[in-house]
Amino acid sequence: MEIIPLTDEDRVSVRMLELACIREYVETIMEQNWEDFDQEVRQKLGASASGSFSHYRDAGLSFVAKESNKVVGFIFAQIIPWISGIEKAVWVENMGVDPEFRRMGIGYLLMRRLAEEGKKKGANVIHSSISPDNISSLLLHKKLNFLAEDRKIAYLDLSDI
Numbered sequence: 001m002e003i004i005p006l007t008d009e010d011r012v013s014v015r016m017l018e019l020a021c022i023r024e025y026v027e028t029i030m031e032q033n034w035e036d037f038d039q040e041v042r043q044k045l046g047a048s049a050s051g052s053f054s055h056y057r058d059a060g061l062s063f064v065a066k067e068s069n070k071v072v073g074f075i076f077a078q079i080i081p082w083i084s085g086i087e088k089a090v091w092v093e094n095m096g097v098d099p100e101f102r103r104m105g106i107g108y109l110l111m112r113r114l115a116e117e118g119k120k121k122g123a124n125v126i127h128s129s130i131s132p133d134n135i136s137s138l139l140l141h142k143k144l145n146f147l148a149e150d151r152k153i154a155y156l157d158l159s160d161i
């Protein structure tokens, strides 16, 4: 398994995986019917949507996890110059792992790689949006030592990375 920067080669497979993760979230956590979202709305969902893919690719902080050249995980992120009074924060837009490859440490490795690369680019903190109902995501952030007191945004101080 390798964690590598997102490239155009991954565009189709990462799109399919991100949409599958969003669909899972909609159906299991939001308890809504995926079919109720019309095609136009679905096309705009996620960081891999055609309008934002290139932005995240070029921001240099988006990565895919590949197993035998298959995309099995992704993280889309960027540096925001100022957020909540903090200069240079990494903002995590979305991450996900193929259900067949979960609990193998891939989400952890994606976030660690992001933390290392973000720090190299001068970021001081990672901001990541979390949902209190998403236990896997919450526990992943906890394992990485994010502070998530309000259970909506989790923060990771990069001085210890």
Ligand SMILES: CC(C)(COP(=O)(O)OP(=O)(O)OC[C@H]1O[C@@H](n2cnc3c(N)ncnc32)[C@H](O)[C@@H]1OP(=O)(O)O)[C@@H](O)C(=O)NCCC(=O)NCCS
Residues within 6 Å of the ligand: 021, 024, 094, 095, 096, 097, 098, 101, 102, 103, 104, 105, 106, 107, 108, 109, 129, 130, 134, 135, 136, 137, 139, 140, 141, 143
């Ligand atoms: C959240 C998600 C990315 C985690 O990816 P993953 O590769 O399965 O996570 P890891 O295997 O790296 O897990 C790291 C740690 O997170 C915690 N964790 C992750 N999933 C867990 C689960 N289902 N139950 C309990 N703990 C879990 C554990 O502490 C785990 O460490 P351990 O295996 O040593 O106990 C994955 O579940 C996913 O894609 N979910 C759907 C999309 C999503 O919710 N994205 C998050 C948006 S912020």
